[in-house]
Amino acid sequence: MKYLLLKHYRGGPAPVVDWAPMEQWTPEEVDAHIQYMRDFAARLEETGEFVDERALAPGGAFVRYDGEGRPPVTDGPFAETKDLIAGWMIIDVESWDRAVQLAGELSAAPGPGGEPIHEWLEVRPLLTESLTVTE
Amino acid sequence: MNELLLRELVPAVIGVLVRRGADFASAEDAVQEALIRALETWPDDPPRDPKAWLVAVAWRRFLDAARAEASRRGRELAVEVEPPAGPAPATDDTLRLFFQCAHPTLPRSSAVALTLRAVGGLTTRQIATAYLVPEATMAQRISRAKRRIAGLPLDQPGDLETVLRVLYLVFNEGYGGNLDLAAEAIRLTRQLVALTDEPEVAGLLALMLLHHARRASRTGPGGRLVPLGEQDRSRWDTGLIAEGVTILQAALARDRLGEYQAQAAIAALHADARSACETDWVQIVEWYDELLLLTGSPVVRLNRAVAVGEADGPQAGLAALADVNPDLPRYAAVTAYLHERAGGLEHAAELYAEASRAATSVPERDHLTREAARVRQLLRP
Numbered sequence: 001m002k003y004l005l006l007k008h009y010r011g012g013p014a015p016v017v018d019w020a021p022m023e024q025w026t027p028e029e030v031d032a033h034i035q036y037m038r039d040f041a042a043r044l045e046e047t048g049e050f051v052d053e054r055a056l057a058p059g060g061a062f063v064r065y066d067g068e069g070r071p072p073v074t075d076g077p078f079a080e081t082k083d084l085i086a087g088w089m090i091i092d093v094e095s096w097d098r099a100v101q102l103a104g105e106l107s108a109a110p111g112p113g114g115e116p117i118h119e120w121l122e123v124r125p126l127l128t129e130s131l132t133v134t135e
Numbered sequence: 136m137n138e139l140l141l142r143e144l145v146p147a148v149i150g151v152l153v154r155r156g157a158d159f160a161s162a163e164d165a166v167q168e169a170l171i172r173a174l175e176t177w178p179d180d181p182p183r184d185p186k187a188w189l190v191a192v193a194w195r196r197f198l199d200a201a202r203a204e205a206s207r208r209g210r211e212l213a214v215e216v217e218p219p220a221g222p223a224p225a226t227d228d229t230l231r232l233f234f235q236c237a238h239p240t241l242p243r244s245s246a247v248a249l250t251l252r253a254v255g256g257l258t259t260r261q262i263a264t265a266y267l268v269p270e271a272t273m274a275q276r277i278s279r280a281k282r283r284i285a286g287l288p289l290d291q292p293g294d295l296e297t298v299l300r301v302l303y304l305v306f307n308e309g310y311g312g313n314l315d316l317a318a319e320a321i322r323l324t325r326q327l328v329a330l331t332d333e334p335e336v337a338g339l340l341a342l343m344l345l346h347h348a349r350r351a352s353r354t355g356p357g358g359r360l361v362p363l364g365e366q367d368r369s370r371w372d373t374g375l376i377a378e379g380v381t382i383l384q385a386a387l388a389r390d391r392l393g394e395y396q397a398q399a400a401i402a403a404l405h406a407d408a409r410s411a412c413e414t415d416w417v418q419i420v421e422w423y424d425e426l427l428l429l430t431g432s433p434v435v436r437l438n439r440a441v442a443v444g445e446a447d448g449p450q451a452g453l454a455a456l457a458d459v460n461p462d463l464p465r466y467a468a469v470t471a472y473l474h475e476r477a478g479g480l481e482h483a484a485e486l487y488a489e490a491s492r493a494a495t496s497v498p499e500r501d502h503l504t505r506e507a508a509r510v511r512q513l514l515r516p
Contacts, residue, residue: 002267045271045272045275046275046279047275047276047279048244048245048268048272048273048275048276048277048279049272049276050268050269050271050272051267051268051269051272052269092244092266092268092272094242094243094244125495127494127495127496127497127500128495128496128497129496129498130307130308130309130310130311130496
């Protein structure tokens with residue numbers, strides 16, 4: 001079963017630890033955080049559970065169709081939206097419980113002072129494409 | 136080059152290497168490398184004796200790897216460089232492979248991958264593509280699985296039940312990328328039938344054949360799901376149905392009923408009906424009762440409620456739902472269907488919409504969304 005672990009810059013439940021933005025950490029703290037993320041992904045590759053990982057730049061815009069022969073309308077970038085996705089990881093695991101366990105570990109990435117940042121991660125099941133026989 | 140012929144040789148070649156003294160994990164790796172080499176070179180330069188070629192190349196790879204490992208550890212090579220001669224009980228080898236690869240201690244996804252590689256003769260890349268994970272991830276999954284079973288005693292080969300479960304999982308995956316996993320599962324189950332004398336193995340093969348016979352009619356334009364009741368029965372594969380029914384009857388005559396035989400019996404009753412309304416639902420309910428006794432499975436209880444709804448009317452079906460766990464993924468879908476048949480369209484439309492949100496696959500979600508839309512349209516004046 002595949003799950004998406006969605007990391008938000010903003011949005012979701014209220015943060016448990018009110019940590020300062022990353023650019024205000026010490027360089028060592030930033031390095032430690034990034035290394036933790038790398039190690040986490042490498043460990044999942046080891047266990048055969050890693051599928052994909054991408055980070056998103058905070059910029060960009062909303063885009064929509066605006067009628068025949070007209071250019072698409074863009075809106076944004078939104079510096080102040082409530083929800084901002086930072087990136088994702090896709091894992092392929094045996095169960096929901098395992099997905100939750102892994103998300104919990106990822107959320108323990110170190111922040112200022114090497115303390116876990118306790119950030120909220122959104123865990124969402126991916127729909128499959130296969131047509132399982134259920135007749 | 137016939138790729139299937141090549142793949143069929145893989146388990147036997149692993150068996151040869153193991154009998155020459157290689158451990159299973161290294162033997163399997165060496166054969167995989169020989170297989171990849173064969174896929175590259177055979178189209179231009181086919182060998183006269185494919186099996187001998189594979190054995191020779193795989194054995195050489197194994198020795199190279201074993202020597203490298205031995206020198207890394209500063210030890211003598213433990214295996215004989217010259218293979219011992221001896222009889223080749225290849226069928227036992229393949230049977231043992233089935234049990235090893237689907238060992239109960241392995242996670243399901245690992246057992247599936249290892250079975251497809253070692254017994255099915257597929258490459259890591261093909262399996263990775265079929266299951267939509269990176270090749271490195273799949274390679275890790277397979278080597279971990281092999282490490283996990285490495286220490287297990289060979290005289291405790293595992294459990295036929297998990298072997299069948301793994302094959303059925305592969306079958307249910309349908310198509311994976313450009314790999315026909317359902318056909319592959321049937322091929323492997325045919326092999327297992329030839330190697331064993333268990334009615335349940337035959338029951339599983341019958342079940343697969345009977346389901347496979349309906350494959351063409353199960354999807355409509357654009358891949359949309361067509362439910363059993365609306366399928367074009369003229370597109371069912373009568374050859375596969377006849378074969379499935381024959382295998383099932385022989386298995387049932389052995390009088391050792393199991394869940395796959397019971398499921399196949401239900402599939403056979405569907406296959407027997409020339410139109411949906413000719414389906415013998417009373418007998419299907421009886422088979423679901425048997426199946427429930429055998430498995431106690433909540434999913435069976437849910438499917439039984441559908442059959443009861445067809446046999447005794449939607450109210451009876453809804454009553455049969457009373458002792459079904461509402462947390463099951465398809466619970467809302469079944470409830471929606473029964474309410475629609477009972478005339479509760481308003482409620483049915485809501486339940487179909489709820490069911491679409493609980494769906495676990497894209498075709499199922501789209502189908503249930505369409506059902507919700509269809510019932511809502513009926514409600515409009």
